[in-house]
Amino acid sequence: MKDALITLENAGVRRGGRVLVEGVDLAIRRGEIVTLIGPNGSGKSTTAKMATGVLKPTSGRVTRRPGLTIGYVPQKLAIDWTLPLTVERLMTLTGRFSAREITEALEAVGALRLRKAAVQELSGGEFQRVLFARAMIRKPDFLVLDEPVQGVDFSGEAALYRLIRQIRDATNAGILMISHDLHVVMAETDTVICLNGHVCCRGTPSAVKSSPEYLHLFGDRAESALALYEHHHDHEHHEDGCVVGAEHTHSHAGHHHAQ
């Protein structure tokens, strides 16, 4: 684990006598994507907060490489109308950056034309792209994506997954992704960790989707296997690629139905 950016060893948080999450082991290296999935209240956000250092673990140990720059893409960001904020201004929210850096970051996510737009008038997908650009401009070593495709339509979702891969390739950052969708995990994920107050199961996406713990945890809703979100031009995982088309459409429809 010497080369890991962040390591959690048997880490847990207990608050007011209640265990939020416990016994989490995970390590994230450069260029690696770790995805946390699990039901609501299963400790995904708590785990991410331990990783970023916002929450101190009450048990176990968290180590971060010193001087680590963290970028964060929040789950949702409701910006009140009373706060006049353009995309350009949002880019420098937590740090100072030059106009050129802003242009490059927005260009990288294909949102350059939104530069002068007020954030309140962006669509869900546009806003998400801008938030990615905002996190990327910091040149983070470690990127936390909290439910990055929430509130984005199907085609936007595919584009965002492509963007995440681009960001990983371009910055070689370690990425910790929290996923609300229990059925879909980006195929490039190196490790999937299934949480339910503790680590239920873990492994590569293909290993997790067939693990009995996963099926038990999400049994009724996921009687079919975990779908891997892959890109059509990526033929290396042919078998999973087949799963994507069929399963993803299915689970997406189910998701809307549930709302």
Add this chain to the structure above:
Amino acid sequence: MFGDFFSRAIIAGTGLAAVTGPLGCFVVWRRMAYFGDTMAHSALLGVAISILLSINMTLGVFLVAALVAGALLLLQRQATLSTDSLLGILSHSSLAVGLVLVGFLTQVRIDLMGFLFGDILAVSEQDIFIIYGGGIAIIALLAINWRPLLAATVSPELAEAEGLRPEVSRIILMLLMASVIAIAMKLVGVLLITSLLIIPAATARRLSATPEMMAVVAGFLGAVAVIAGLFGSLTWDTASGPSIVVAALAIFLVSLAVPTARLFGRRQDHGA
């Protein structure tokens, strides 16, 4: 043409407005209007306590306002009552306790109306020093902490994840508000202080494209309201504090006619 008291009032009032404008933006963004009102109402308690303990009144008001803010934070943590109920309790009970205490202070003659509605025309040179000294300190602290304060306002989670301290920002804002209340009380009174925080900021929103622009515009509009209100009160012989608030309100109403969405924040093309 004007008595000296009038120029002093203009100088003091515009100086105050230049501080309440930018700070008021945070009150509007963070939806702290009622919170600010609660702190302001506690100012009378601060006056009574300063007289009882014979300490400096500005200091006493600042301390009590900060204490009330701290009490609210503590009560919020072990939340059993909703925040607006807590604010209601703190706001009115601190005002009532202040009024009762003032009643006991028979040895000192207190101009209660002056504290409730302010007496900007009675501003002394010393008051001007306090307003400008305190005001410059407040603006400087606001400017130094601007980025973390704004980031914490947009998203505490995001600010925290990227290494800022939104809890500290919150405390800084509260202390700045307590200071503004302490220096503003004499001018506009405990009942009208929050209007100088909120109305210019709310007006500036429609005329601004960025947070920084809104802060500057709010300060400017507040100063305009002070000048207009003071001239109005001179012309029609009306109470000066309320006249300033009425002038601020008039500017706000006029600003409603400005079609802001068309002025700012349009994307460069209308493609998908």
